[in-house]
Amino acid sequence: MAKNYTSKKRTIEDLELIATKIREDIIKSLEKAGSGHSAGPLGLADIFTALYFDIMKHDPKDPTWDQRDIFILSNGHCAPVLYTTLAHAGYFEIAELSTLRKFGSRLQGHPERERLPGIETTSGPLGCGLSQAAGMALAMKINKDYHRWIYCTLGDGEQNEGNVWEAAMLIAKYNLHNVIAITDRNNIQIDGTTEHVMPLEDLRAKWESFGWHVIDINGNDIDSIIDATAMARSIVEKPVMILAHTIPGKGVDFMEGDYHWHGIPVGIEDVAGAPPKNEQAKSALHQLRTLEGKIRSEHE
Amino acid sequence: MNNLHLVDLTSGEVKMEPIRKGFGRGLLEAGKINDQVVALCADLTGSTQISLFAEAFPERFIEVGVAEQNLVTVAAGLAAMGKIPFTSSYAAFSPGRNWEQFKTTACINNQPVKIVGSHAGLYTGPDGATHQMLEDIALMRCLPNNVVVVPCDSVEAEKATLALAADKRPGYIRLARDSSAVLTTDKTPFEIGKAQVFSEGSDVTIVACGTMVYQALQAAEQLFLDGIDAEVINMSTIKPFDAVTLIQSARKTGAVITVEEAQINGGLGSAVAEALGEEFPVPLKRMGVKDRFGESGTADELLNHFGLTSSHIAIQAHAIVKNK
Structure with missing residues (x-):
């Protein structure tokens, strides 16, 4: 039975503030961990904020609620943004974020379902999330459970994996239109730009030819993210892929657009032209806390 | 000699049947007992004997096409929602091709995705080396949480399938293609983990x-x-x-x-x-x-x-x- 659940509606400004806090905590926890991906998680903060603070039906106090919407992080290396968002949403204490990637922590380097409430599946090895979303949607179809949505983020580089396209075909075959996929189209992967490593374009045409409806959006604009998912829920004739164009390292000017940050934690390695270690981290936090100079930081 | 109710192999003709046939019967029975049991196949429905289940429960059968990586990961999604998915293909391809997916999404998640590896071993015969899966026991035995069953005949395969359907862990069952001797009877006990x-x-x-x-x-x-x-x-x-x-x-x-x-x-x-x-x-x-x-x-x-x-x-x- 559905519980009496009403999501608290927030203004876009409120959501942007939450996204900023999430970015701050991603940087703090990565700095403490000393390793991990920073660019992807920072680029995804707006999408995660929109999902967990506006779009999805979920209850942090009851993570296995049988009527919840489901979120699958197929790009498991972006765990920091998921952990930080879950903490801010109330799944666990924000203080626990400082244990990221440490021995004994529930916040493993890549997320594990069995260890932390709110994690729907284990991920990290790429290309498997969309298939699991498909399996969940099939189970809902068998159960005649038509009121739930499954949101799945994928990396763009991840789409080098054949498993993704196997899932794409199956989801279209069974028209599992309650699966809403979101590609983090940030154009970077570990060895460089996606178009250099293994060209993905024309990515829209690829998904369309696999039988999907494709929506291109600015993935760093919360309003657009909310609009696109609303439209995706209204399209029942096809599954929907949202190509969310994001800026890697969004919110930190010396990170934005530089693929070196994909696998380098803040404050660990000097990047040419960047300030030294601690100064770098401080500068990053300062930019975030001030919304790139737009507001006064509460820490100043 | 013992009370295992084995077939007396010394008297008369030994009955021969492919081990995979027993799996087919077992899965059909498991489907009748528990409506959470679902089946997935990668374009080998008849030869893996999953067809019996597919015909009886079409709404619980999913054809994924020739896509073994998808086979187990879709199954993992079904298992996450409380289903007990049996995935079938030739052992050479599953777990041969999807071992990592099975490890990550079934074993680390510790959920009851079952891999049914048909046509394992030398009893695959004329298909040759590419299709004779000989490495599956080693591959599956080293995975934490996973159960590995190699039934000795079709009758034991039927019981093993029912036992796996009632088991909450991930599992692998190894089946052979060609006919082999039937040694056990309906009365022979079978228990996972018991030699x-x-x-x-x-x-x-x-x-x-x-x-x-x-x-x-x-x-x-x-x-x-x-x-x-x-x-x-x-x-x-x-x-x-x-x-x-x-x-x-x-x-x-x-x-x-x-x-x-x-x-x-x-x-x-x-x-x-x-x-x-x-x-x-x-x-x-x-x-x-x-x-x-x-x-x-x-x-x-x-x-x-x-x-x-x-x-x-x-x-x-x-x-x-x-x-x-």
């Missing part, structure tokens, strides 16, 4: 799994005439491994032979060697495919070629007993 002494003896222990159990029993008959009293253990569960039954037997006989139609590295023989080596070292001979790939031929021709017939086992038994 059974199919024939008692005091001179040497022959531990076998799958189609090799029949060869081992035949060898024991032959050895009896030669004055050697061989004990035959059906090690139908490879993981969790029943070291207790093994060690008990080894204490009695003081010599062990293992037989499997799989790679000698990492399979049943390795599991036995590990247990004996740590707990009760005795002379040991491992029989299997010795670090080579298979090839086309009939099952009989291949068993003969790779030295895995009852006569080959008897020769090894003589040698190990002599040197005890």
Whole structure:
């Protein structure tokens, strides 16, 4: 039975503030961990904020609620943004974020379902999330459970994996239109730009030819993210892929657009032209806390 | 000799049936017992015998096409929602091609995704090396949480399928294509994790799994005439491994032979060697495919070629007993 659940509606400004806090905590926890991906998680903060603070039906106090919407992080290396968002949403204490990637922590380097409430599946090895979303949607179809949505983020580089396209075909075959996929189209992967490593374009045409409806959006604009998912829920004739164009390292000017940050934690390695270690981290936090100079930081 | 209600192999003609047939019947039955059981196939519905289930429960059957990576990951999604998915293909492709997906989404998640590996081993016959999966036992045995079952005949396969359907862990069941002897009956007990002494003896222990159990029993008959009293253990569960039954037997006989139609590295023989080596070292001979790939031929021709017939086992038994 559905519980009496009403999501608290927030203004876009409120959501942007939450996204900023999430970015701050991603940087703090990565700095403490000393390793991990920073660019992807920072680029995804707006999408995660929109999902967990506006779009999805979920209850942090009851993570296995049988009527919840489901979120699958197929790009498991972006765990920091998921952990930080879950903490801010109330799944666990924000203080626990400082244990990221440490021995004994529930916040493993890549997320594990069995260890932390709110994690729907284990991920990290790429290309498997969309298939699991498909399996969940099939189970809902068998159960005649038509009121739930499954949101799945994928990396763009991840789409080098054949498993993704196997899932794409199956989801279209069974028209599992309650699966809403979101590609983090940030154009970077570990060895460089996606178009250099293994060209993905024309990515829209690829998904369309696999039988999907494709929506291109600015993935760093919360309003657009909310609009696109609303439209995706209204399209029942096809599954929907949202190509969310994001800026890697969004919110930190010396990170934005530089693929070196994909696998380098803040404050660990000097990047040419960047300030030294601690100064770098401080500068990053300062930019975030001030919304790139737009507001006064509460820490100043 | 025992109360396992085995078929008397010495009287009359032995019934032959492919082990995969028993899986097909077992899955159909599991589907009737529990409506959470679902089945997925990768374009091999008839030959893996999952067709019986698909015809009876079309709404619980998913055809994923020739896509083994998708096969297990879609199943993982179903399992996350409380389903008990059985995924079938040839063992060469599943788990041959999707091992990492199974590890990550079924085993680390610790949920009941079942891989049904049909056409495993030399009984695949003329299809040749690419389709004769010989590495599956090793691949599946090293995964935490996973259960590995290699039934000795079609009747045991039926029971093993029902047992796996009732088990909350991930699992692998190894099936053979060609007909093999039916040794057990409906009354023969089966329990995951429990080896059974199919024939008692005091001179040497022959531990076998799958189609090799029949060869081992035949060898024991032959050895009896030669004055050697061989004990035959059906090690139908490879993981969790029943070291207790093994060690008990080894204490009695003081010599062990293992037989499997799989790679000698990492399979049943390795599991036995590990247990004996740590707990009760005795002379040991491992029989299997010795670090080579298979090839086309009939099952009989291949068993003969790779030295895995009852006569080959008897020769090894003589040698190990002599040197005890």
